[in-house]
Amino acid sequence: MKKLIIIALFLSGGLTAYAQEKPKLYTLPSPFERYTHYLATARFMGAVPLGSFADNYIDKASFQNFSISIEWILRNSPISVGGELGSTYFEKRIPRAIYENGDETLSAVQTRTLSQYPVELFGNYSFLPKNATIQPYVQLSGGVSIVDYTLYYGSLSTQHQKVAPKYGIGVGSRFLFKKDGSFGLDVRVKYDGTSYKHEYIEKGVSSVNGSVGVFYRWW
Amino acid sequence: MLKRASIILLIAGLGLTSCSKDPISDLSTEETLVYVTNHDKSADYKQYKTFSIVDSVLVVENERSGTALTDIDRALLQRIMTNMQNLGYKYVNPKNKPDVGINAAWITNTYLNVVSQPSSYYGGYWGGGYGYGYPSYYNYYETSESYWLVSMVDFKNPNTADKTFNVIWDAQIRGAGIGESQFIDKMVDSVFGQSDYLKIN
Numbered sequence: 001m002k003k004l005i006i007i008a009l010f011l012s013g014g015l016t017a018y019a020q021e022k023p024k025l026y027t028l029p030s031p032f033e034r035y036t037h038y039l040a041t042a043r044f045m046g047a048v049p050l051g052s053f054a055d056n057y058i059d060k061a062s063f064q065n066f067s068i069s070i071e072w073i074l075r076n077s078p079i080s081v082g083g084e085l086g087s088t089y090f091e092k093r094i095p096r097a098i099y100e101n102g103d104e105t106l107s108a109v110q111t112r113t114l115s116q117y118p119v120e121l122f123g124n125y126s127f128l129p130k131n132a133t134i135q136p137y138v139q140l141s142g143g144v145s146i147v148d149y150t151l152y153y154g155s156l157s158t159q160h161q162k163v164a165p166k167y168g169i170g171v172g173s174r175f176l177f178k179k180d181g182s183f184g185l186d187v188r189v190k191y192d193g194t195s196y197k198h199e200y201i202e203k204g205v206s207s208v209n210g211s212v213g214v215f216y217r218w219w
Numbered sequence: 220m221l222k223r224a225s226i227i228l229l230i231a232g233l234g235l236t237s238c239s240k241d242p243i244s245d246l247s248t249e250e251t252l253v254y255v256t257n258h259d260k261s262a263d264y265k266q267y268k269t270f271s272i273v274d275s276v277l278v279v280e281n282e283r284s285g286t287a288l289t290d291i292d293r294a295l296l297q298r299i300m301t302n303m304q305n306l307g308y309k310y311v312n313p314k315n316k317p318d319v320g321i322n323a324a325w326i327t328n329t330y331l332n333v334v335s336q337p338s339s340y341y342g343g344y345w346g347g348g349y350g351y352g353y354p355s356y357y358n359y360y361e362t363s364e365s366y367w368l369v370s371m372v373d374f375k376n377p378n379t380a381d382k383t384f385n386v387i388w389d390a391q392i393r394g395a396g397i398g399e400s401q402f403i404d405k406m407v408d409s410v411f412g413q414s415d416y417l418k419i420n
């Protein structure tokens with residue numbers, strides 16, 4: 001019995017000591033505010049083609065787009081910089097139609113596709129401190145995109161691949177799941193433009209995409 | 220920490236580029252068919268009245284050729300005759316000097332593809348500044364592609380200088396269903412259907 005009481009005392013002593021220490025953690029600002037730290041985001045995107053790309057080639061929205069990014073959140077600055085790798089895919093099926101090409105007449109079901117693998121560097125400007133639960137930001141990005149234009153006539157295909165310059169501009173916000181936590185939700189709307197010309201695509205590829213992602217930050 | 224980040228990026232990159240898509244896997248056999256026609260724009264089709272057709276299909280495989288008359292070949296030739304008659308041409312025996320002749324061929328091209336195995340990797344373990352003198356290792360694989368070729372030849376205006384007949388119209392039929400008998404009528408009707416300039420009646 002004596003033993004039990006001693007154990008109980010020890011436990012309660014330990015607990016009270018822990019409870020007393022806990023507030024001390026917050027006498028210092030969060031490490032996320034004190035240090036340059038890292039943040040990785042995985043995004044799922046829905047994209048809508050715009051402009052002449054939509055008019056001449058594919059106007060169908062796409063939900064097969066993904067990206068992953070990593071960034072360095074700089075200490076004492078609202079700026080963060082990083083890199084983003086993505087994969088976007090547009091597709092449209094045109095029912096059987098007749099195409100005239102010089103002296104040639106061709107009748108086929110067309111399947112138009114455009115895949116892109118963008119590799120970009122970006123800079124974010126955050127409007128609120130790094131530990132705010134809601135952190136809106138604006139983003140500018142630039143880089144290259146590995147473009148694959150594959151046009152199918154029935155089961156025959158023509159393909160064209162190129163590495164083309166691309167840029168983007170976006171607005172978004174991060175939402176921390178819990179105060180001072182590592183995980184959160186990222187929501188972003190971004191305009192993407194790729195300078196690419198081939199056959200049906202005469203004035204580049206432009207689209208606007210909305211994404212929902214999750215992020216993890218560490219230091 | 221930087222290392223960890225770059226590994227994450229690398230894994231993500233591999234994952235993203237390795238997913239290949241097959242956007243035409245949902246096409247029906249009929250939808251895979253592609254009809255290509257060409258014609259001589261200077262030809263006046265009204266001048267032709269009669270036609271004849273080969274009695275069997277020419278089978279061309281790479282450089283070799285022969286003739287065949289299977290059920291599907293017969294169906295194809297029969298359907299071509301029906302279409303020509305509907306356009307206003309009169310069928311005559313090949314001996315009776317037709318104005319135009321129709322050829323039908325099944326063409327298969329086989330390609331031999333070669334890939335070379337990478338041999339330029341060497342780790343430098345043995346030192347001395349030498350690379351390795353690999354023999355060349357190659358892998359071969361074969362692909363083949365078949366299509367129907369129907370052509371119309373002008374017998375009325377032979378080119379006497381070099382003794383040739385001009386091809387005034389031809390049609391290629393390509394795709395997945397070209398060897399299936401249920402698509403024969405559809406295929407032949409389609410190539411004639413998209414060539415309304417052939418109509419003389």
